[in-house]
Amino acid sequence: MRITIFYFAIFIASIVSAQQTPTLNLDFEQISENKPSQWNSFGGDDYKVNIDSTVVKQGNYSASIESIKKGKDFSAWGFTIPATFGGKKIKLTGYVKTENVSDGYGGLWMRIDPQVGFDNMNNRGIKGSTDWKKYEIELDLKPNEATNIVVGGILVGKGKIWIDDLEVTVDGKSLDKAPPKKLSGAQKDTAFDEGSQFSISKPTTQQLKNLTVLGKVWGFLKYHHPAVAIGDINWDYELFRVMEDIAFAKADSERDQRILKWIDSYGTIPKCKKCKETDDEAYLKPDNAWMASNGISEALQERLQYIYINRYQGKHYYIDKTPRVGNPVFSNENTYASMKYPDTGFRLLSLYRYWNMIHYYFPYKDVMDKDWNAVLGEYIPQFINAKNELEYEIAALQLIGDIKDTHANLWGGDDQWEATKGSKFPPVHIQFIENKLVVVDFYNPEMKSSLDLELGDAIIAIKGVPASKIIEEKIPYYPASNHEARMRDISSEILKGDGESLDLTVLRDGKEIKIKMPLYERKELDIYGWYREPEDGVKSYKMLPDNIGYITLANITREDPKSISKEFLNCKGIIIDIRNYPSAFMPFALGQFIAPRGTEFVKFTRPNLKNPGEFVMGSPLMIGAGNIAKDKFKGKVVVLVNELSQSQAEYTAMAFRAAPNSTIIGSTTAGADGNVSSILLPGGLRTMISGIGVFYPDGSPTQRVGIVPDIEVKPTIKGIKEGRDELIEKAIEIIGS
Structure with a gap:
């Protein structure tokens, strides 16, 4: 069993929290009501979590996790430490002992909220039976972004683990000797922590226009103006300082004069010597057409154009990108999670924040059904009129739905909406x-x-x-x-x-x-196991009759391709089943066995953070190289996909499609490819987007289109009643023909 970093992090985000620095009970010696004080346990119901006084590394107690029943999920202990300190690196060390760990791993884990860093040892987890041994996890602290540090132990799959004698250090020093956190100017501003102080009811047409222009100008300045980009001012709260004045302007000219005065308050912008014009070959180009809409005056248009031409070029407080992959990271965004039902100003902030993130950093803005420039004004009344928490969540859900991205949904904070579905x-x-x-x-x-x-x-x-x-x-x-x-x-x-x-x-x-x-109840059913590991304890590959190899990626391991390349080298054909989410990353590890060296299969568009709205197409990636498969498979390869194939599964199917003699069969996939970028919204709402554009080498798109099979094969009611897998039957027929 393996769990993805994202879903593990999202699940536990609502479980552990802290308001003040606790006494660090990292050695489990403080016990209250038969559990270690200030610790939380969470995860699947196939596990027992206990304190143990017989198996310890030091002191009187350790903490244990033991699988019961099938053990096809995970369980973890977690302890939260408020991130009130500075420093560069934070390290968790601790001792772990294991017993018969299989179908997964045991180990330590650490997460820095909100979505700053995460490591659960999933790529180096402990298996089998081992005696006490010291392990460590180290992450970049990023104190200006961190709010909480959560640490603990985890068991994925079967077996039992003990953890004991944990320690957290910063730059080699204990927490009590760590330097204090240096707050940015934005973090020091607490003027609107209790509310936006803005309200409006039954807005007029003029007021709706004003709020639309304000939202777009606010977002434009957020990503372009140097005074905002360096993080010295709280841009959320700057919005509230001018919202009433601008919203209630009685005419376009009055509104624009107030906006110009607002912009002037942040000083003059020097000429930019590093700013480059948009690349003529850019796949997506900045869209500033909105500046000429809603009656915006020439004076304001000229000021905005000047800011664009001389936009900020340094490290940005609110936007960054992931190393190597390059998808956007929306940093320093406060979730205001304590406001389950944000007031009118904070609800509009949620709309403004999301609209601008999509406008400047969504790689698939060109394949939406709607004109995104018109969406902001459309949703302002709905966000204003949302009269309770549920209506606010629904408004956000519908806004998110308009970008047409299967990665984009409400993945957390939507308690009231989830309650309507039943438990x-x-x-x-x-x-x-x-x-x-x-x-x-x-x-x-x-x-x-x-x-x-x-x-x-x-x-x-x-x-x-x-x-x-x-x-x-x-x-x-x-x-x-x-x-x-x-x-x-x-x-x-x-x-x-x-x-x-x-x-x-x-x-x-x-x-x-x-x-x-x-x-x-969810705990009574094996829903997760059905999707991820349909056959308990069975290898990911097997030989079918007539010398045909079968591989499912549902429970494939990093070690499997080496064995597969030996056992399946002389097969008549291979069936690769991706009607699931791969449990390990296989495009290259398995792709090198079925494709010649230098086989192109994908290329990406990535955002240019120095020119918000620009996405540039990169060079194609290739499969076929590697050390695992010295001999290449020469037979037919049939890849099975359907609507359950999403994201990494689709990316993997693209890689295998590039191999010679490969055929994709099944039905259209989910159409959401590309590494995800997380988005946090007021009220504790959490969502995501596909953060980079994914295309075939010839430039053909995958977003919304999905992986279209070469041969469409869909299950039939008759086949289901008879217990047949009609896709596998078709794959065998193709290989045998």
């Missing part, structure tokens, strides 16, 4: 087959005999309401790149609820049957 789950996996909601599998096979549902049942009504009507109502609330991904996500939640059961009408062999389907 209990169906015992079956549902997919759209032949345009019907069909039962395709049971999460827990042992439940099959006790349920009235059968494979191939088509659900036509839920609580007496036609399924088609419910689906139509849900579509606006499920952001996605394409129809396939949206239907996938709807099907995964359409049968959730809060009761003990759900009344369904199913179509079985042409007859309508009414049944009562029980609902279960």
Whole structure:
């Protein structure tokens, strides 16, 4: 079992928090109510977490995590330390002992909030049975961004681990000797911590225009003006200082004069000697057309153009990019998580922040359905009129949906929206087959005999309401790149609820049957295991009849390609199943076995942070080189994909498609490729975007399009009822032909 860094971090973000520096109980010697004081445990229900007085490294106690049942998830201990100190590097050291750890790993973990740094030893985790040994994790502290440090131990998969005698140091010194945090000018400004002091009801047409212009000018200055970029002023709070004055201007000319006065207050901008014109070959170019809309005066247009021409070129306080990959990092963004229902000003701040992030740093702005320039004004009334937490979350969800990116959804902080779906789950996996909601599998096979549902049942009504009507109502609330991904996500939640059961009408062999389907707590079902590891304890590869190799990436390990390249070298053909999310990164490790050296398969667009809005296309990447596969596979390769194939799965499919004699079969994938960039919004909302553009070597797009199969093969209701995998059958046919 493996867990992605993102989902692990998102899950635990709401579990551990701290308001003041605790006494550091990192040796587990302080016990309260039979647990280590100030520690939290979290994760799957297949685990027991305890204090242990018999197996210790030092003192009287250690902390343990032990798998029970299948152990197909993870569990962790966590301790939170407020980041009130400065320094360059923070290090966690501690002792770990393991017993029979398999199908995963054990180890230490450390996270710096909000999304500053993370390491859970997933690439060097401890396996098997080991005695006490000292381990360490070191991360860049980035004190101006860090708010909390969370440390602990983790067990992924089966077995048992103990942790003891942990220590946290900064630049080699204990925390009590670490230097104090040097706050930026922006962090020192606390004037609006209790609220924006802005309100408006029933805005007039003029006021809506004013707020639209203000939001765009505010965002433009955020990413271009030197006074903002260096971090000496809190740009969120600067908005609140002028919001009322500008919003209630009675005419365009009055508004623009007030904006010009506001800009002047930050001083003159010297001529920029390093600013370059936009590259003629840029894939996306800055879009400043909005400056000539909403009655903006020539004087204000000229001032904004001057700022653009002489824009900031140094290290920016609010925008950075990841090393090597180059997707945007939206830094120093306060989530205002304590404001579950932000006031009017903070709700508008949320809209402004998101609109400008997308406008300047989203690589796929050109493939949206809407004109993004018009979106800000469209949503201002909805954000103003959101009268409670749920309506605010829905407004944000619909705004996010407009960028048409399956990576973009509400991934945290949306408590009220999630509550509307219900907390209990169906015992079956549902997919759209032949345009019907069909039962395709049971999460827990042992439940099959006790349920009235059968494979191939088509659900036509839920609580007496036609399924088609419910689906139509849900579509606006499920952001996605394409129809396939949206239907996938709807099907995964359409049968959730809060009761003990759900009344369904199913179509079985042409007859309508009414049944009562029980609902279960998440912990009672193996939903995660079904998706990530369909066969417990079984290797990721096997030989099928007629000398055909089969590989699933659902539970592949970094070590597997070496064995695969030996065992499958003389196969008639290989089937690679990517109807899942790969548990290890395989484009190069496995790609070098099936593709010649120098095979191009992808190229990227990345943002130019020195010219917000510009994305430049890079050179193609290649597969085929490496040390694992000295001999290349010469036979046919058939790759299986469907709507469950997303992001890394799609990227991997692109790599394998480039191999000679390869064929992609199945159905269109989720259409969300590229490393993700996180976005934090007021009210503690968390979302993401695809942060770089991903294209085939010839420039053909993948976003929204997905990986379109060479041969479309979709499951049928008949095939599901008969327990057949029609994609594998087709793959065998292709290899044998």
